[in-house]
Each structure stands twice: as structure tokens, then as C-alpha cells.
Amino acid sequence: MTVLVLGGTAEARDLAARLHERAIPVVSSLAGRVSRPRLPVGEVRIGGFGGVEGLTAWLREHRVQAVVDATHPFAERIGANAFHAARAAGVPLLRLARPGWQPADGDRWHWTADLEEAAALLPGLGERVFLTSGRQGLAAFADLDPLWFLIRCVDPPNQPLPRRYELVLDRGPYRLDGERALMTEHDIDVLVTKDSGGAMTAAKLAAARELGLPVVVVRRPPRPSTTETPAVEAAVEWILNQ
Numbered sequence: 001m002t003v004l005v006l007g008g009t010a011e012a013r014d015l016a017a018r019l020h021e022r023a024i025p026v027v028s029s030l031a032g033r034v035s036r037p038r039l040p041v042g043e044v045r046i047g048g049f050g051g052v053e054g055l056t057a058w059l060r061e062h063r064v065q066a067v068v069d070a071t072h073p074f075a076e077r078i079g080a081n082a083f084h085a086a087r088a089a090g091v092p093l094l095r096l097a098r099p100g101w102q103p104a105d106g107d108r109w110h111w112t113a114d115l116e117e118a119a120a121l122l123p124g125l126g127e128r129v130f131l132t133s134g135r136q137g138l139a140a141f142a143d144l145d146p147l148w149f150l151i152r153c154v155d156p157p158n159q160p161l162p163r164r165y166e167l168v169l170d171r172g173p174y175r176l177d178g179e180r181a182l183m184t185e186h187d188i189d190v191l192v193t194k195d196s197g198g199a200m201t202a203a204k205l206a207a208a209r210e211l212g213l214p215v216v217v218v219r220r221p222p223r224p225s226t227t228e229t230p231a232v233e234a235a236v237e238w239i240l241n242q
């Protein structure tokens, strides 16, 4: 059997490794967004499929027997494409997704529907913003002239940026002491994040809590409903049962 893992996340790499260990043929797929991606073990293909039609054709051509959509919670388009293509090709689909973050005592979180709403909220919350929502969608913040931004992303942004900013190119995992130091050093008074979930980038939330800072958290976009698990080992079991 061949399993297609739609990846770009730590869970996807973990799943590919576990399938590889069990000698289950797996192809991991990456969008090709970042310049130096962390590669999973085993076979990897990189680049879009060409929408639902392209993905459906790929599943048929490669005789795929199971698809695991382990893409990032904010990778909305590929999630919908996987749902429709799997249905069209008659291939079972599992969604592997880490749970969203939950506020703890002392947190001052403001939930928003999208980045635009996050940008609209900022002027009332602070003046020095730690913007960690990734390089896509940064244009939403481009007109906030009075605010200063510390923008952190993996690759250099290619969208309009706010007038006053400093750029940090980095990728997790991040630790609490490093996040606290970064936020203190730059006099950050508000944090913006997507509800990405997972441990690799959660330290900024603990640092904001300690420093008493408000956090703007963008809600996950909706995805078509399908069988879902947060656990990589459960995904392996599901695959073995197909």
C-alpha cells in the first residue's frame, strides 16, 4: 500500500518516520513554501498538485490507499482539496491535527476571526507588537503606522510591511527564557499569534503570561469534517486498519 501524508508540520514528519520504521510505503508531500524545509524521512514530493483535480489524479495514478492530511491548521486550501480529492478518488482520509492552545490563569487573550480583525484590534492594546503569525498575511498590518513591530518568520516576507519594524528570521522550537528575553529586550507590549497549537512555539504564550501582556489569538479556519486524531500513533493504527 502507499500512504500519502500531506505535510509541512512536525506531526507529519513524525508520522512519516513511524511508517518508514514499519516499512509501510509513504510519500510525504510539501507545498514548497519555505526555502530550506525540514525534510521527513522516506520519499518526498514537493509542490502543489494543481487543485482538487490534480490531487485526485495523483491519488489514482500512484494507487494511494490512504491519505493523511497532517498540514498546518491554517493551511485551509489544501485541507479542503484533500477532502474533495479523497472522496472523488474513493480513498480514505484522516486528519491529523494538534489541538489548539487553551488560555491558562493570568492570560489576557483576545480571540479574532482572522488577521484583519487582529490588526484592527491592535491600536487599542499596545504600541510595540511581537507579530508571530508567519509571513503570509502580513499585509493586514501594513497600514498600522503608529505601531512598531517585531516580525518573526522563517523566510523573508514578500508582502507589504508596516512602516516601522524589525525582522527576525527564525524557526522553532523556542524556549521560555529566549522568548522572555526577546520580548523584554524589544519592550514588547502585545503579542499576535495564530492558534497553531503544539509545543514547539508555545513558549511565547507563557512569556506573555509572565510579563502580563495581552495576546491576540487568531482562531483556526474551518475545515471539512472528517475522521480526525491529534495523536501520531493513532494515525499509524488507522493506516494499519485501511
Ligand code: NAP
Pocket (backbone or CB within 6 Å): 006, 007, 008, 009, 029, 030, 031, 033, 046, 047, 048, 049, 050, 051, 052, 054, 055, 070, 071, 072, 074, 075, 076, 077, 078, 079, 081, 133, 134, 136, 194
Ligand atoms: P494552503 O493555503 O492550504 O494551500 C495553498 C496551495 O498550496 C494548495 O492549494 C496546494 O496547491 C499547495 N499545498 C499546500 N500544502 C501542500 C502540501 N503539503 N503538499 C502539496 N501542496 C500543498 O497552504 P499554506 O497555508 O500556504 O501552507 C503551505 C504549507 O505550509 C502546508 O503544507 C502547511 O502544512 C505548511 N505550513 C503552513 C503554515 C500556515 O500558517 N499556513 C504554517 C506552517 C506550515 P495545489 O492546489 O496546486 O495542490
